[in-house]
Amino acid sequence: MSTFRALFIKELKVVFRGRSLIGTGLGLAITLSATVGIVLSSSVSPKVAAVLYWLILIFSASEILSHTFIAEEEQGTGDQLRLRVNYSLVYLAKLSSCIIFILTVALVVFPLLTLWLGLPLSKLGLIGLIGLIGCPALALCQGFTSYLLSKGKGQATLYPLIIMPIILPILISLVLLTAQVIEGLAISLNLFIVVGAQSLSMLVLGIVLMPYIEESL
């Protein structure tokens, strides 16, 4: 547990201390939100607003989510870690820091967009609740794929092509859920189950498959 805590703190420091990383993520989030807010203001339909929430979040966070895994391999520090600790712990620590980061971006994007798109602020609580479930789900879905890409050595440029189809089912579910909240409709339990089931299966698969991939590479 203390190893995991140490790794988690290290990952948090990497993500939040790197000015370029946090600057890229939050800077992009605020710029995109402001652009969308100024151009569209209160003229967007609930479904378009829901798409904007998640697309801006994904684009703002993807830089960090891909970088967390790939940088370790590119800098060669991944091998150092493998000599000292079980790499599954490293993987879990990275995933946890990704979840914290994407939640931080959501904390900025969701209120700004709600305000700038002229949506009722009373909806923010429920949208935030979906964000609390959706952000970890997105991080978990991207986590193992990012890890695989990092093992591909120098495949970082393929990140959007490889990762987007994998997260699309969760992204669609989250957009539909958010649209239901904005429209004031009953929230579909099925969509929550889809998000939960897929993110949980990604987490479990990541932990189960990693030793098999690690042992030969």
Next chain:
Amino acid sequence: MILVLSGVFIIPSIYYCLLIAPVESKIGEFYRIIYFHIPAAWLCVVAFLVSFVASILFLSKSKQIYDAIAAKSAEIGLLFALLATIMGSIFASLTWGSPWNWDPREVSIVVLMMIYVAYIVLRSSIQNSDRRGKVSAGYSIIAFMAVPFLVFIMPRITPSLHPENIGSGTLPLTMLLGVLGMVVGFTLLFIQILKTAVKIDLEGR
């Protein structure tokens, strides 16, 4: 042997589907494209399932044959997905007036194709064969996690134009016979194509 057996099923089935099976009352003769569309859609799911299972076996046993099966099955599955999409678009343009209607099934199959195109791109971008095998096996396994959502869940939780006659058991027996004959025949043909593709792939390594 498998090739002969697939011919035994496919040739009479094509004859039956095109010339004997009754005409559909609303759509007319054009409906006969479903006898090719359904087997293609079925085979893309089967091929992706085979790729998934072979990927698990490759990670656990590290035998090159499983890597070859996973890769070739994904490629063949992608081809069948493309054929199912083209035939589905022709059917859609004749019945709903437009080849593309943002129907959940149309969206699902395109996302599936994107996933397996990504798989092939990932494979082709890694030079080291062992690394390529392990990484792409991992990707194939997590990619398959999206298949149940895209094929079975999404079309049921969002409104769809797509007919569900087979799933709901309302397809007339005369049409079902043709569909089953084609599905069995094309499944056997898929096995033969996969066997040949794997053999060529292994010889080239």
